[in-house]
Every structure is written in structure tokens, then in C-alpha cells.
Amino acid sequence: MLKFTKMEGLGNDYIYVDGIHQKVDMTPEFITRISDRHFGIGSDGMIVILPSQKYDFFMRMFNRDGSEGKMCGNGIRCFAKFVYDHHLTDQTYLEIETLAGVKRVWLHVENGTVQSVKVDMGQPSLNTQDIPCLFNKEQMVDEPLNINHHIYRCTAVSMGNPHVVTYVDQLDFEIEKIGPYFEKNEMFPESVNTEFVQVIDRQHLKMRVWERGSGETMACGTGACAVMYASYVNGLCDSQVDVELLGGILNIQYQDGHIFMEGPARTVFEGIMNEEDFKNV
The missing domain is CATH 3.10.310.10 (Diaminopimelate Epimerase; Chain A, domain 1)
Structure with a gap:
């Protein structure tokens, strides 16, 4: 059995799973099935909370089709709310490791729960090699x-x-x-x-x-x-x-030189799934 929390930031909804205290199936088949809005829990994908060797936590995020993404701005706000509300931390400033680098986040807490989160999204880049983009100039601007x-x-x-x-x-x-x-x-x-x-x-x-x-x-x-x-x-x-x-x-x-994003994060519901129900569909 796998505990999960459905969360959303501006309607961008993911299934959040504590991967620190339980083993999580991160195969594309499993993620696609639980993300299905008719036969699964329904979401834009899955986000897993994991330990980091150097920072507070490590975030892995997966799209609805099971492919792994590098970063999700709405997702990291909900990630920060998850770890605070589930007592994995009592800090209101966190450094979260992602495949797109380390993100600094500040939590706005009211009555013991996180209401909104501000995220340092880092330095944007127009360099086509960073994107990557095969445009024939160093930048594609207008x-x-x-x-x-x-x-x-x-x-x-x-x-x-x-x-x-x-x-x-x-x-x-x-x-x-x-x-x-x-x-x-x-x-x-x-x-x-x-x-x-x-x-x-x-x-x-x-x-x-x-x-x-x-x-x-x-x-x-x-x-x-x-x-x-x-x-x-x-x-x-x-x-x-x-x-x-x-x-x-x-x-x-x-x-x-940095982009800062601030917005809400909300828990929709929590539940327990039997992973085997989604592996034999």
C-alpha cells in the first residue's frame, strides 16, 4: 500500500508521494495509470519527495505520460507545503534539489499550515544551447x-x-x-x-x-x-x-538576474492506493 497526497497549485495538480519513508514505483507505466483521470487518481503527473545528500530535499517530477521533467514551478510550491505540513521539516526556508538545479523557497505559514510559497526560480537563459534549440543564432528572441x-x-x-x-x-x-x-x-x-x-x-x-x-x-x-x-x-x-x-x-x-515566483499551494485530499491495482491493468 502506498500513501499519497493530491495537491494543486493553480489547478496544476500532481500526486505527491513520500519517497523517504516508503518505496515508490517510478516506472512510466505506473505513473501513466495513476495519473489517468478516468481509471486512476487523476493528475498532471507524479512528484516524489526524496532525501538529498547536500540540501534539504530532492524533488523528482514526472509528467502524465510517465516521462521525467526537470522542474515544475507549481509543483515545487506544493512540494514545499507537503514537507512542512507532513512534519518532514519545521523550517520556513528550504533549499530543494531538482534536475534543474537547487531552488530556494520561502514558506508563508498561517495557523500551522503553508498558504503560499515564494520560489527563487534561478537565472533564465536565452542561450539556444541551454534550451536546447537548434536555431542558427545564439538566441531566439522575437x-x-x-x-x-x-x-x-x-x-x-x-x-x-x-x-x-x-x-x-x-x-x-x-x-x-x-x-x-x-x-x-x-x-x-x-x-x-x-x-x-x-x-x-x-x-x-x-x-x-x-x-x-x-x-x-x-x-x-x-x-x-x-x-x-x-x-x-x-x-x-x-x-x-x-x-x-x-x-x-x-x-x-x-x-x-533571478526570477522569483510567488503563488498558492493547496492540498486536495490524501489517500492510500494498492500499487498492484495499477500494475495489472
Whole structure:
């Protein structure tokens, strides 16, 4: 039997599992089955809490299709809430190891539970090698990209994981018809997360996101950070903005070369699963 907690940050929901005190199956087959919204628990994937040799904790995150991601901004806020609320730590400042590097987080606690979390998301990069992106320049900033016979002006950003940002006049369109063409475009050898952005004003951006391995999600923390930085570089916003996603609003700030993200984290429910039920489907 495996204990788990369903959590969400702006509707970006994952199954959280304590991998310190129990053995966790991290195979793609198992993750895909428990993430299924009809036959499983239902989620955008699974996040596992693990010990770190050098830092407070190590976070591994997996997409709905079982592929492993490097980092999840909404996920790390819920991760921080999990370890505090489950008494794995009593600290309100944590350093969490991820495949995208170490992230510093500050917990806002009320009445013994975490209400919101601020995360130092690190230094964004426009270097195409960091993304990786096979564009023929060192940076892809407001450059034309042919996607399924349409030209989009694109800016590619690494937040420890790959993002491409493009701007639209309005967000009412069928994202499922265009998102996969961005995700699997040969320009991005490790595939890419795609953000479609509407600029409301210099302090307010709206976006929809197509995440690699998951499709459209309610929110993407690293995506909101990439959107803020791409917009800042393109002269479309100030150094601190509210980024509005389908699931709610994140406050994103660019300061001293780092991106800081602040937003909510919420526990939906806790439960116990019999792993064997999902291994023999």
C-alpha cells in the first residue's frame, strides 16, 4: 500500500508521494495509470519527495505520460507545503534539489499550515544551447518560426527546462490543434513547453500553456516565469507582473538576474492506493 497526497497549485495538480519513508514505483507505466483521470487518481503527473545528500530535499517530477521533467514551478510550491505540513521539516526556508538545479523557497505559514510559497526560480537563459534549440543564432528572441505552415514570432527561454513563448491577440483558440506541432517541432530536440501570451498591460499578462508530455494544463510555474522574462526582454512588461493562467494568478518578479515566483499551494485530499491495482491493468 502506498500513501499519497493530491495537491494543486493553480489547478496544476500532481500526486505527491513520500519517497523517504516508503518505496515508490517510478516506472512510466505506473505513473501513466495513476495519473489517468478516468481509471486512476487523476493528475498532471507524479512528484516524489526524496532525501538529498547536500540540501534539504530532492524533488523528482514526472509528467502524465510517465516521462521525467526537470522542474515544475507549481509543483515545487506544493512540494514545499507537503514537507512542512507532513512534519518532514519545521523550517520556513528550504533549499530543494531538482534536475534543474537547487531552488530556494520561502514558506508563508498561517495557523500551522503553508498558504503560499515564494520560489527563487534561478537565472533564465536565452542561450539556444541551454534550451536546447537548434536555431542558427545564439538566441531566439522575437524570431519567425514556421509551425504547421504558419509563421509565429517566438522567443525561446530556458528556466532549467525548455520554453518557447509566442504572442497572440486573444486566447480563445483550439490549443490542442497547434500545441503538439510546437511540442514536437524539430527545432527543439528535447521537445518544448509552449506559452501563448496576450499582453493586457505592462503589469498584467495572460497565457495558456501546452506542456510537453502533458498537453494543456491549468497552470505552469516555469512557463509563467518564461513568459515574464520573454516579455521583459521584448520590452512588453515591467520587472514585476501578474501572470494570469487558467488556474489563477502568479506574481513573477525579475530581480538581480533571478526570477522569483510567488503563488498558492493547496492540498486536495490524501489517500492510500494498492500499487498492484495499477500494475495489472
